[in-house]
Amino acid sequence: xxxxxxxxxxxxxxxxxxxxxxxxxxxxxxxxxxxxxxxxxxxxxxxxxxxxxxxxxxxxxxxxxxxxxxxxxxxxxxxxxxxxxxxxxxxxxxxxxxxxxxxxxxxxxxxxxxxxxxxxxxxxxxxxxxxxxxxxxxxxxxxxxxxxxxxxxxxxxxxxxxxxxxxxxxxxxxxxxxxxxxxxxxxxxxxxxxxxxxxxxxxxxxxxxxxxxxxxxxx
Numbered sequence: 740x741x742x743x744x745x746x747x748x749x750x751x752x753x754x755x756x757x758x759x760x761x762x763x764x765x766x767x768x769x770x771x772x773x774x775x776x777x778x779x780x781x782x783x784x785x786x787x788x789x790x791x792x793x794x795x796x797x798x799x800x801x802x803x804x805x806x807x808x809x810x811x812x813x814x815x816x817x818x819x820x821x822x823x824x825x826x827x828x829x830x831x832x833x834x835x836x837x838x839x840x841x842x843x844x845x846x847x848x849x850x851x852x853x854x855x856x857x858x859x860x861x862x863x864x865x866x867x868x869x870x871x872x873x874x875x876x877x878x879x880x881x882x883x884x885x886x887x888x889x890x891x892x893x894x895x896x897x898x899x900x901x902x903x904x905x906x907x908x909x910x911x912x913x914x915x916x917x918x919x920x921x922x923x924x925x926x927x928x929x930x931x932x933x934x935x936x937x938x939x940x941x942x943x944x945x946x947x948x949x950x951x952x953x954x955x956x957x958x
């Protein structure tokens with residue numbers, strides 16, 4: 740997938756702040772023009788009360804300070820977004836491990852590794868699609884330790900399913916009926932980074948996953 744970059748949010752915020760500053764500047768110039776005209780034409784025997792326009796000047800100053808603060812916040816947000824995107828781009832071409840149970844079915848193959856903390860009497864492997872619907876189930880290994888599971892993308896009726904994101908869950912029960920603690924992980928290579936949303940998405944096969952859900956594999 741082609742890497743997509745986007746700075747829409749930061750650009751919109753900066754534009755809004757700039758527009759607010761320009762509007763305030765125009766209103767302030769109009770205010771000064773009106774004030775000067777009033778002062779020139781006031782009755783010398785009944786001069787204007789300075790409290791009102793003094794308060795307005797204070798209000799303009801406060802608004803100006805708030806706009807300046809917003810501008811600085813926009814700059815910080817933009818900097819943070821740039822750093823996050825740069826960090827996400829560093830994942831491109833790297834191998835990552837996903838521990839949320841998801842894996843990408845690509846060209847009819849999806850791979851997981853699951854672990855059992857102790858020996859079990861029964862283990863059931865269940866694969867669900869992105870909508871949460873179960874599409875495949877089978878018995879799994881019962882010995883303690885880690886096991887590899889490769890799925891060919893066919894459901895229990897033998898139908899070949901479309902490439903996409905699928906999730907494996909593992910349920911194991913010991914001989915005494917207690918639940919055996921399990922874990923599921925998958926590994927994939929990041930082929931692209933999608934920056935068009937609010938958070939970077941790593942493209943792995945035909946799937947996109949949030950960068951927070953991926954752990955970089957290091958040598």
